[in-house]
Amino acid sequence: MEMMSIGETAARFGLNASALRYWDERGLVRPAARRDGRRMYGPAELRRIALIQILQQVGVGLTTAAAVLDEPGGEWRQVVRDQIAELDRLIERATLAKELLAHALACPTERPTRECATMLGLLDKRVAGASFEQLVADHGHQPACAP
Secondary structure, eight states: OOOEEHHHHHHHHTOOHHHHHHHHHHTSOOOSEEETTEEEEOHHHHHHHHHHHHHHHTTOOHHHHHHHHHOOTTHHHHHHHHHHHHHHHHHHHHHHHHHHHHHHHHOSSSOHHHHOHHHHHHHHHHHTTOOHHHHHHHHTTSOSOOO
């Protein structure tokens, strides 16, 4: 793989060149070289860009991405463990949201948020101060549908 200009790199990854310049300023991806004043990226830099994009698409911010890329020794492993734990929490919340929406569609009542005992019970728990995480934890104990 040969060197790519900033414009070619931006096009390859669907980025604006300004994003690559910003990442350079933050120290995330430094160009391998400059040719006629233009930033040039080699295989190692392209892989870093690919990883940053993958991390961003799963909700990892640039600060965390930088830690994953650059933490010395095994410190990056703890950053990754923390991120995995956060993704697990996100998956749990998304799963509950999906199940609630599916429940609303399958519920035989005309207006589940007003007539379904299961939905009303869940909403009442939230109104009473239950956290979203508690609702996620309790959700497995809910009946499938109680009109």
